[in-house]
Amino acid sequence: MPQFNPGESKTAKATMNNPKGVALDYTGFLYMGDTQVAEVSFHLNAGEEKVIPFSVTMPSVAGTYPVLLYVYSGGQGIAIYRATEDVVIVSASIEITSITLSPTSLTNAKHEYNTYLGLGYWGDPFTLSITFFNHNNFDVWVHPDYAFGHLTGEPLGYVGGALRGFEAMKLLYVRLLLDTPGYQGDYSYTSDWQKLYNYQNPGSNMPQYVYDPDGIAVLAAGADCWLKIPANGQATTVKNGHLGKTISVALPGVFDLCVAVSGAFYLVWDPHTRIVGGKTYVVNYSSVNLDPLVSSVPNAVSITPV
Amino acid sequence: MILAMQKVRGQEKNIILRSVKMDDPTFFDETAHAAHITFQNPKGVTFDYLAELYIGKTVGDKKATSGVIPFSIPAAGTLAVDFSITMPRLTVTTDTFHVYCAVASGGVQIVTYVSTEDVVVNVGPAIGITKITWD
Numbered sequence: 001m002p003q004f005n006p007g008e009s010k011t012a013k014a015t016m017n018n019p020k021g022v023a024l025d026y027t028g029f030l031y032m033g034d035t036q037v038a039e040v041s042f043h044l045n046a047g048e049e050k051v052i053p054f055s056v057t058m059p060s061v062a063g064t065y066p067v068l069l070y071v072y073s074g075g076q077g078i079a080i081y082r083a084t085e086d087v088v089i090v091s092a093s094i095e096i097t098s099i100t101l102s103p104t105s106l107t108n109a110k111h112e113y114n115t116y117l118g119l120g121y122w123g124d125p126f127t128l129s130i131t132f133f134n135h136n137n138f139d140v141w142v143h144p145d146y147a148f149g150h151l152t153g154e155p156l157g158y159v160g161g162a163l164r165g166f167e168a169m170k171l172l173y174v175r176l177l178l179d180t181p182g183y184q185g186d187y188s189y190t191s192d193w194q195k196l197y198n199y200q201n202p203g204s205n206m207p208q209y210v211y212d213p214d215g216i217a218v219l220a221a222g223a224d225c226w227l228k229i230p231a232n233g234q235a236t237t238v239k240n241g242h243l244g245k246t247i248s249v250a251l252p253g254v255f256d257l258c259v260a261v262s263g264a265f266y267l268v269w270d271p272h273t274r275i276v277g278g279k280t281y282v283v284n285y286s287s288v289n290l291d292p293l294v295s296s297v298p299n300a301v302s303i304t305p306v
Numbered sequence: 307m308i309l310a311m312q313k314v315r316g317q318e319k320n321i322i323l324r325s326v327k328m329d330d331p332t333f334f335d336e337t338a339h340a341a342h343i344t345f346q347n348p349k350g351v352t353f354d355y356l357a358e359l360y361i362g363k364t365v366g367d368k369k370a371t372s373g374v375i376p377f378s379i380p381a382a383g384t385l386a387v388d389f390s391i392t393m394p395r396l397t398v399t400t401d402t403f404h405v406y407c408a409v410a411s412g413g414v415q416i417v418t419y420v421s422t423e424d425v426v427v428n429v430g431p432a433i434g435i436t437k438i439t440w441d
Contacts, residue, residue, distance in 0.1 A: 002440045011441040017434040020335075021397040024431050044433070046397065053441075067438060073431030081435040 003088045004058045005136050006288060007268030012054040014069055014081075018044035026073045030054045032065040032087060060268050060288045062091040092266060092288070094140050094229060096295035098131035098236075099259055108247045109306045122173045123243030126301070130203070130259055131236040134229035140290065141210050141226040142264040143197030144237070148172065148255040151296055158262070158292040166258040166296060168192035169249055171303070173242040191244050193260075196237065197224040203237030212267055212285035219274075220265050220287035247303065257300035262292040307331070309341070309405060309421050315365060316417035320353060321409050322346040323419050324384065331405075331423060334430025335396045341372075341389045343407060347379035354378045356410045359389040361403035361425060365418060369394040369403055374410075393427050400428045 004010055018024055023045045030038040038054035059065060067083035106124040113120050134140045147168035156165035170191040196203040202225035210221035210228075229235040270286035309326040328341040347353050355378070360371035372389035379385045394403075405421035 004440075012438055013441060014438045015436045017436070019432050019434050020429055021395050022399055022429050024429075024433075026431075026433060049434075069435060069438065071433050071435070073433065076431065078431050079433050079435055081438070083438040087440070 001064075001085050001088050003090050005138060006058060006060045006062060006089055006092055007138065007266070007270075008058045009269065010056050010058060012038065012056055012067065013051045014054065015049065015051050016042075016044065016071070017049035018046060021046050023048075024073050026071050026078075028052060028054065029070045029072070030056065031068040031070065032056070032059060033063075035059065057269055058087070059089050060270075060286075062089050064088050092138075092140070092290050093135045094142065094261075094264060094290065094293060095133045095135065096130065096259055096261070096293065097133045097234065098129070099257060099295060099297050099300075100129040101257060101297065101300050102127050102129075104301050106243055106301055106303045107306045108243070108251055108303060110245050111242075120175075121245040123245055123247065124303075125240065125242050128203075128239045128241055128257075129236055130239075131234055132227070132229045132261075133234045134231060136266065137231045138266050138268075139231050140229045140264055140266045141221065142229060142261045142293075143195075143206070143224050143226050144203070145193045145195050145197075145260045145262075146239075147193045147258050147260075148301060149192070149258065151256045151258075151298060156258075156294055156296055158294065161262075161292075163260055163292075163294060166256070166294070168258065169255065171243055171247060171249065171255065173244050194239075194241065196239055197226065199223060199225055203227065203239040205235065205237050212283070214284050216281075216283055216285070218265075218267065218285070218287050220263075220289070243303070252302065252304040254299050254302045257297040258294065259296070260292070260294045264290040264293065266290065309423060311405075311407065311419040311421055314406075314418050314420040316415060318348070318417055320347070320349060320411055320416050321355060321379075322348055323407060323409075323417075326405070326407070326421070331425040333393045333425060333427050335393050335427050336432075337430060338390055338392045341391070341405075342386050343389060344384055344386045345377075345379060345409070346384045347382060350381045352378055352380045353411055357387060357389075358408050359391060360406050360408070361391065361394070362406060363403065365406060365420070396427060396429050398429075400426065402426050 027041045037056045069081045071079040110121045148171040149169040154165040174191045206225040206227045210218045265287040267285040274283045324344040360368040362369045402424040408418040
């Protein structure tokens with residue numbers, strides 16, 4: 001069965017002949033499942049055979065699609081042909097290929113840093129590196145979260161939109177709102193999950209906003225920071241983080257590391273209109289979300305008391 | 307409908323065509339259609355017949371034919387005989403034809419009838435689809 005990526009542009013080539021003794025005009029309507037995906041008008045002379053091309057943008061939803069060709073002539077339907085092979089639209093897939101933490105032994109020591117209000121404190125520093133591979137032939141944008149905690153033994157993954165199999169613990173640094181604005185460090189609103197997509201706390205190589213090839217902001221991307229994983233390629237984001245200035249969990253302890261990716265998306269050619277400020281604009285691309293992705297490193301870090 | 311026929315050649319001494327029932331006389335080419343023809347044997351003995359229904363422009367011009375259908379009619383009896391004709395393949399979008407019915411008996415062509423109304427044959431659109439491939 002032919003397999004294509006969601007939103008991919010392909011050409012269906014239908015071999016058709018006119019069995020009659022006179023030239024005829026035809027119109028062909030190509031369907032994938034219940035959706036018409038192309039329409040072509042063509043002419044065949046008496047007895048002529050031609051390969052008629054139909055330009056098709058593949059559906060954005062993974063699945064198996066029967067391919068049906070309806071042909072009309074003189075205002076009446078004259079043929080319905082089902083292709084011998086259905087088309088499979090594969091699930092868009094990305095993979096977390098590497099999660100590296102350095103160092104892997106930390107303490108609960110407090111470290112000073114300067115704020116415009118005086119000294120602030122955070123915990124031991126570490127560097128987290130996350131590498132993604134994109135198995136699709138189109139670019140994908142991701143924004144990961146990470147946390148230290150414990151794998152629960154339940155299968156790790158998203159069920160009904162909720163992450164299962166990992167319990168995040170309050171081990172990460174939280175910057176107070178009164179701390180120095182624009183300070184070059186980590187920033188988090190919670191002490192369990194850190195959001196590398198927050199514009200004040202992105203990983204490296206994660207600019208804010210995403211624009212489609214026409215330069216139009218992608219609504220689904222919002223104001224978040226995103227890591228672009230090129231088609232059939234990889235991308236790495238690096239985050240210089242800190243433990244929290246006070247750690248409430250019992251030490252020493254060995255903790256697992258979890259990286260979760262929800263909201264990842266890619267763009268498909270899908271001309272439509274968008275109304276902004278009462279004006280209607282043509283937008284050529286739509287975003288399509290990928291399934292959430294999660295990966296873990298068991299026993300990623302040990303934390304000991306000073 | 308009843309298609310009216312008139313004698314164009316021969317005599318009605320040994321057989322009489324009573325009626326021709328058929329579909330509306332407008333057809334698509336290369337489609338099969340039936341006609342039901344009632345004959346009468348005016349003689350006092352049983353006769354064997356060979357009848358052929360065909361369409362064409364002139365007598366003997368068989369653009370499409372039912373082929374020869376054998377049948378017997380007892381003395382003074384009547385019989386309905388079914389004929390089937392596949393309309394000819396056209397090289398123009400529409401054409402008209404006379405309907406002929408030729409009856410023979412004992413190796414002799416005894417009578418030929420022609421319709422007073424022509425049948426119209428139009429090209430029925432068709433297409434052959436052999437495969438779909440992807441690039």
